[in-house]
Amino acid sequence: MSANECINSFSSHLFWDVRKEDIDMEQYSKYIIKRVLEYGMWNDWVIIRSYYGLPRIVEEAKKMRDLEPRALAYVAAISNTPKNEFRCYTYQQSIPKHWNF
Template sequence: MELSRTIFWDTNYNNIDWEKSSSYVISKVVMYGTIQDWYSICTFYGMDRIKNEMKKVRYLDDKSLAFLSIIFDEPKENFRCYTWKQSTPQHWTS
């Protein structure tokens, strides 16, 4: 699978195990990738796997969560990152 290398700035791209690191890869693409990266992971992992992986992650930014909620027709409350965020006190927000 070929994805934008810049979204993996914190990792050696050549050493990524696409299967073992699927949650990490999908999260990076959802938050920082291009539409072409999105199509690539949809082809490689399939929509069901992407949905299942993303429902379990602890963090997604608000825009990514809203995108996935719409794409998968799932309420935000069904995503772990949403419920985790609601139960964690936020500092310096107004």
């Protein structure tokens, strides 16, 4: 699947704030992977996994400063990678939020 086909196949709610025509799958890979992990549907996950491959997704996720706990748990579980290898797991706010849900 080409990059344009991938971009057009994503759910419409993922990139509501940008024009899909301006997204480059290689240049903005970290942005795309983060959006799909946090807000994507199953089909979106299948698209990025077939385009990037699991090793690249894991490497990009390891570099992210913040990632939702559910997304982190999913990537760690599916790749058999310990959570403490992810930057978002070790790099947390020094001042906790007021309402900790």
